[in-house]
Amino acid sequence: MGLTSLVLILLVLAFVVYSTARSRAISLAKPLGGISHLHSLPFFYGMRSAIWCAVPALGLLIIWSLFDDHIISTLVLNSLPESMRPASATEHSLLINSIENIASGALSSVASDPHLVSAAKVLDDLNAMAANLVTIVVLSTAIFCSALAWIKLSPQLRARQAVEKAFKTALLAAACVAIFATLGIVLSVLFESIRFFQMVPASEFLLGTEWSPQMAIRADQIGSSGSFGAIPLFVGTLLISFIAMVIAVPAGLMSAIYLAEYAEPGVRNFAKPVLEILAGIPTVVYGFFAALTVTPFLRQAGANIGLDVSSESALSAGLVMGVMIIPFVSSLADDVITAVPQSLRDGSLGLGATKSETIKKVIFPAALPGIVGGVMLAVSRAVGETMIVVMAAGLAAKMTINPLETVTTVTVQIVTLLVGDQEFDSPKTLAAFALGLMLFVVTLALNFFALRVVNKYREQYD
Template structure:
């Protein structure tokens, strides 16, 4: 049986173990006067048997599947003729590849050398044996564990405690998935970045004021030598994010205050979902709204009052991005403001404070951690946003603080360097990873600072 088939069989076995364990506990129970005299409910005995059957056998299968290739190829290599065995490692690897391919499909005629054909034959034989052994080991492990647990079921066996314990480990494992994924992402970005920094000095990248990543791939090609100064990109990102936050934070916060404090419940239940629809609009749609509607309006208005506004401006991108993230700020803030206990408001009203004084001095301070959380989420969205910027703010890396000019952002450049044909040894491609690492670091630092700020200023109600 192949491995995917074994998985199905394993699940089947586990299901049988559940039924067997459950049945066993019920029959044990009839000997001691009914299910009520069991230590745990029959469900727990079934679950425990299933766990004992499933977990060890699947673990065995996993370990076996990970290591069997290595051992099999070791055996095959050992049996190769002396002169072949003494070849360098990379040559040996190539040869083993040929052997594997030949073994899988001998009609290809990849090689006619007798020692390769012989090795391929041997490999095929070994693999068949291995698969057989794996099937037998897997199934017998499952059955043995099932039987062992089945025999151990007694009326006083604390199955519930064991199952609860296993459940706790399952939850822990789920929590770890997110953490390990993050670590994995960081590591992969980190290693590619290190390769980038081998060809471009870190200082040039961090402090260079020029970004033009075009590089000649072949020596005879016409092309730039490449300049990898990330400052213009980060300046552009900061500029656009800042404009977006200037729009989103006041508007979102005030919308949230209106919804939570002043709006009639009926109004609230209508407006809130409508506001949240904004969050569901694809960013591409926002992108062409920015590029085709907002940017021309800005340019025309600018020319009316004698300002030179470029047709792709940071302002257009920032404005539309700001509108896009309003729901992030408003929805989360609304939730935390609503969660502030009514007793605090009553206390403030009882002292003669007006509604707005109460909001300013009691409700907002109490809701601050949640509000900052919403703002942080919005900032991350703004920094990570790509489509709007590509369409509305342009691709040219200008180092400017003037919102009327076109700028570009880190994410846009990452996309730009990674689309189309590319070579993974060229600094141009690798620069994307360095940019990603920088972006990651910046958002991490921002988060950290915000958390510290919240810790300092939070006013905790119970």
């Protein structure tokens, strides 16, 4: 039985156990005078039994899924002659792939080594046996635990406490997963970055003005050592992000103020969802729009006034990215502005201030921390954008602040360095992790700055 089918059967079985346990709790309460004589509501009795049914079985299934491939591949390779067994991890992967391709029919068994064909048959047999075994074990565990939960049902059973404890444990586990995942990402990037800085000095990376990470195969080739000065990438990232924020912040704030303070309810209910549709458009669509529409328009407009606009420019990428980021600024600013207490508006208007003065002197300062937080989120979004830059700004790392020329960003270079088959012991590949570390540091600094602004200017209202 397949993994998906087994999970669906477990969910159906858990629902059946929930329904029967709940009905049994109600039947146990009838002789006592109703469900008010139960320690917990019937829902909790059903949920407790369903948890007993599903959780242990799903735990076994997860554990088996983590180790079954390794166990089966080890048994398959042990069935091969000693001379064919792999001596390295790379050979291990290639041999297992060949056996799996023969087993699936992707490779002809007639033209393949007889030992590999025999191993493919062993693989099929082991997979079939493993599927049957895990089905029997998982379903038996679910039925056995359900029977135990059924036996322990009684009016005095503290079912609510058990269910709440289970959900509390699940929430704690989810929080731990998020924390450990973040920690793992940071440590993996940090360790690989340390390896990079052992090969390339940090001063060259942080202060160098030439970025050419291509490593030659032979020592006599030109540029065999590579150049890893990241200043052009930082300048390109800041240039495109600055252009995007020049477009996004004024347009987003003005639209938020209009929707929150001036627009009629009907106009707001229509315009706000339409504006937020921009946030749901895939970035590759924005990239196509920039490459096929905005860039030719900028080239033609520049030619009309005597400017030489590159076929891939920072201005094109920044303009389109700014349009994409407008909903982030607008939506967050609108929510913050509408959250300002109405009493502040009434007090300002009661003192004789006009509506525009009230917005400028009262509402905007009160909403400033939330607006700054939204702007910082938009900046992080701009710094991390990749697809628009690839399609509209190009891949050339130039040390320039001219928005009409081709530039590139940190995220684009990370993607470029990691595309295709790469060796993870060369400076070229490890440079991607160093760039990722710099990007992480910048994003962390932006978030820290936003938090300081929010804490400093936050107002407490009744």
